Amino acid sequence: MSTPEAAVTAAPSRTAHHRHYLMCRPEYFTVNYSINPWMEPANPTDTAKAVAQWQKLYDLYVELGHDVELIDPLPGYPDMVYTANGGFVIDGRAYVPKFRFVERQGEAPAFADWFRAAGYDTIEPQEVNEGEGDFLLAGDVILAGTGFRSTGDSHREVGEVFGREVVTLNLVDPRFYHLDTAIAVLDPVVPEGEHPTIAYLPGAFDDASREILEERFPDAILVSDEDGAVFGLNSSSDGYNVIISPRAKGFEKQLRDRGYNPITVDLSELLLGGGGIKCCTLELRDAE
Template sequence: MSTSQTATRTAHRRRYLMCRPVHFTVNYSINPWMEPANPTDTAKALAQWQKLHDLYLELGHEVELIDPLPDYPDMVYTANGGFVIDGRAYAPKFRFEERAGEAPAFADWFRAAGFDTVIPEEVNEGEGDFLLAGDVILAGTGFRSTGDSHREVGEVFGREVVSLNLVDPRFYHLDTALAVLDPVVGEGERANIAYLPHAFDEASQKVLAERFPDAILVSDDDGAVFGLNSASDGYNVVISPRAKGFEQQLRERGYNPILIDLSELLLGGGGIKCCTLELRGAK
């Protein structure tokens, strides 16, 4: 067994941006999970979201809130609202008109919070498609963020970008098919990740296997319940209670999986990570 599989895990205090789903509903379809004909329960979505919010506080994390806009039911998925490293915020530019109006609200919030805010030229959906793994930015494309956004995000943050091609429409954002398990790594150390191999094309699978040989490979059953759409502080990993195999894999690696049910928000195509935007730096 490798060092990464036997290491003692350490929780790190995180700062997150969230948005109450007071206007949540599914009245249009921009991903395979959204079925407007199926009823949604806003009160249930809010209650489930509140449990996630309160858990973060219990774990010692800090949670900031952005005000929800009445005409944007997907604003609860704050991970799509930007990508933040070292006090600099790269704002989103949504692919679909249904979410376009969220972008100025997120940019305004970042500025008011003291972040150096960059307005993008390229279509990108923030931490939905950009994940920080150590010093490297893992960047997804294929359904939402465009390839040019990968160049742009690299220029904004001055970091290496590894492009990954998503091929299964169920996993339309990178954060639905890949999770970074160690938000803080030491110099020369490799971040631990988990991912669903068949969500990526063969070239991307090869890149992931080479760069992260000790990664947790998650089953399609666990991926299909958004098991990978999770949030980790390096020890505690908040996941869907239906991702039973992933839960066991995490325990075997020394992580502490915590189960939070966001089944109502999954009707909009989002889970735990979708509702959680990490704020790194500035305050």
């Protein structure tokens, strides 16, 4: 028989929700330029290994019962595998990216064409933004990152496009240049008006942003720099299963303690381009 103490410390029950994702096979993956601190063109990359690692992530999503769409990779755009940067989708409306660096700007028309062909209400941006790399839906609120890629004006624009409150968070550590490298939303579905559980790396943000996160998400999982540095937070969650880096050992334990089911997938080759599990996964939130 369980003791009262055990009942108090028992992890909450979590529910897996069916998800819909967009991915891109890394057939042209390499690192031949540097637009973030992880990219070292002098270091060799193995495209076949990148494809094999990516395939394990794709297969896992399918095994978990999620729907995965594919966009065709374009030669000359090795970062297209990071589909999270390809847009931000809520209720069947797709806000297209406008990449900061010229090396990625040719991806945007391809993503816009894919969204239109798939029947999404497709919105072309005026402001520099990098899609779900910097925009995360947390309950009813859009968390929006700035400091390295997306600009503050895009935060105003994304709020107007979706008619939702936008919370600006300032990133200050260049290793964590997109919001999805420093925050993971662990509950993609929550009752209206409620906040989901999130995990984040405190050191990736300025003091004001940390205060906002502490106030809005008092029960958040605070992840160590050690786990953040292996892109532990660049993860994907269906509300129960959380796909994370196998090197984020502390975060793995934190997730288990909170009732989640962490599953590890090694994307070490794609980390050479500055991307991980979430970077390779764009959530398609279809209209109800």
